[in-house]
Amino acid sequence: MKGPDIVWYLAVAAFLFTTGALGVLIRRSPLIILLSLEIMLNGANLALIAFSRFHGQGDGQIFALTVMAIAASEVVVGLGLIVAMAKRRLDLDVDKLRTLRG
């Protein structure tokens, strides 16, 4: 097999995933949270594709394509919500959107 060892791919994937997760947990702007989610998904995709190459099978790649399609739809919905919030002049801060508090 050509190219670097699989460990490198996984390391990059883990780094991307962690970066995204930290973004989701730390940032308060819904737009950034959506971006961070995308980074998490891409980290996962990278791991899938790396394993797919490693095993010489196409399954992981197909799965990654599915994840991308779903990520695209999710972003459409998320951005739509953010646009709707902005139009109503609500604060773009997830800590202030807590009407579902128990």
Place this chain on the structure above:
Amino acid sequence: MIAAAWICLFAPLGAALLITLAGQRLSRRGAGYLATGSVGVSFVAALVTFALLLGDSPGDRSHPSTAWHWLTAGSYTFDLGILVDQLSVFMMLIVAGVGFLIVAYSIGYMEGDDEERRYFAYMALFVFSMLLLVQAGNLLILLAGWGLVGLSSYLLIGFWHDRPSAVAAAKKAFIMNALGDATMALALFLLVQQTGSLDFGVVFPAAGGLSTTVANLVALGLLGGAVAKSAQLPLQTWLPDAMEGPTPVSALIHAATMVTAGVYLIVRTSALFEAAPKVQELSAGLGAATLLVAGLIALVQTDIKRVIAYSTMSQIGYMFLAVGIGAYATGMFHLMTHAFFKALLFMAAGIVIHALAGEQDLREMGGLRSFLPRTYWAFLVGGLALAGMPVFSGFFSKDPILSSALAEGWYGELLWVVGMVGCFLTGLYTFRMIFLAFWGEAKVSDVHAPVKDVPGISLGVPVAVLTVLAAIAGFLQVFELWTPVSDWLDPVAPPLVVPSTSQEVVSSLCAVLLGLAGIGIAWWIYGARKAEAPASLPLLEHKFYFDELYDAIFYRPAVLLSQGLLRFVERPLVFGSLRELGEGMRELGQATRNLQTGLVRTYAFAIAASVTVVTVVLVAVR
């Protein structure tokens, strides 16, 4: 023949369903005609069956027929099957014949009632149930019919449901009958376990092979059912109360047919009873005790229908006595004549009650002979038949029972003495009733105009027919000289005793003399008024304190128990625990609501942390 028997069975059911489903589309009168017609069809079908059965050779008159397999449980199968033989045809003729007359009588009697359609639907349902009972081809179907007649009896006793007393009487009858149904069902369970079947053809031949204990238990269970249905001691208290139902109901169900089902059951299952001779003797003893107790209580009753009800219990006591000592055909013959004269007495009493606009108290009657001469004659014929006076039907059917008892050893002689006392009492209470109602000074100036001895075709014709039958039906069997009834029934249940001629002569003579003595005393006290009746007989007026006894033994403890349970179990445990459960849930919710912060990032953190922990644990465990 089989087809006719099936038609006989299902015609009344069809009428009951039609009347129920048609509702308002059927006129009230139409419902009456439909019910009467269907029972008439049954009677004709029964006659046809009888005629065809006559054509068979005497040894080959038992014809089972199966409609379909009803129940299958493991290796047991139960068929919806009927059995046409001498005994079932005998009962079919009585049920459908007397039933036809009484349903026809009901058209006139119930006219103007608010719920005639319901009444006629119930009546037709009853006739179907009774026919199912007598035609059943196995004990399970018999039990189904047994339960259905109990149900129709309940419905009809409580027919006037706006009277609390009628509702209470209906409940009482149903509960007492349910007790009998239960013991009977237990006996059937035991039979299935022992013989693997409930078909007459399998069970009866196997009866001899049962162990003594099993045979005794089975016979006791069946006897329990018979005693409850036939209002014998100790389950007799429901029958007098059942007089709350309309009078034709009393005539059909509580005199002519349903209450004699116990006698039929013992004759039908005679093989099982013969395997348990002690239980069979017990049934004779219970019959004797009942005929005495009921005869005594009848002496002080003031309600005309209750007098007849107690006389019914007493007469069924004679039948139990007969089948208990093994004189099956004799008992069945008395069942038939009793159906005629007792239905006659009830229907004549119904005309009297109708004429007096609902008055049933004997003390308020008197001198009715001049207002209702034809009814008086009908009543007199019924009374003479009941008292067993010669040439009337009761004479020919009651006396062989007593002479059979005389042929049965010391136990039989004891029963014979009780039966003789019963004869005396029968004459006394019957004619007390007749003299009180029809003789003496008139207490009413006139009777209810529309029925003034022109009771109409519907009321009059059935009474006339039954008067003739009560007078002459006895000639169907004249002692040993002419015995078509015994010849007909003996192949089904061969008699265990046959009285000798001298016993018959002695017994009949004594019975007639004692009956005459009873009538004479009744005339002396109530007819000629030359002596005063004892003012008060508390023991008899309280019906030997049976109701009070059952009240104290069963009712009060049950009430106390349920009150105690309500107070110490229901309220603290059941109600209390439910409330506690609700409160606890609410508190739990209050405590956990703070977990829902509404902060998306907290949720995300919780998910991430949980996934991490789970992953770490999984990896560590591996």
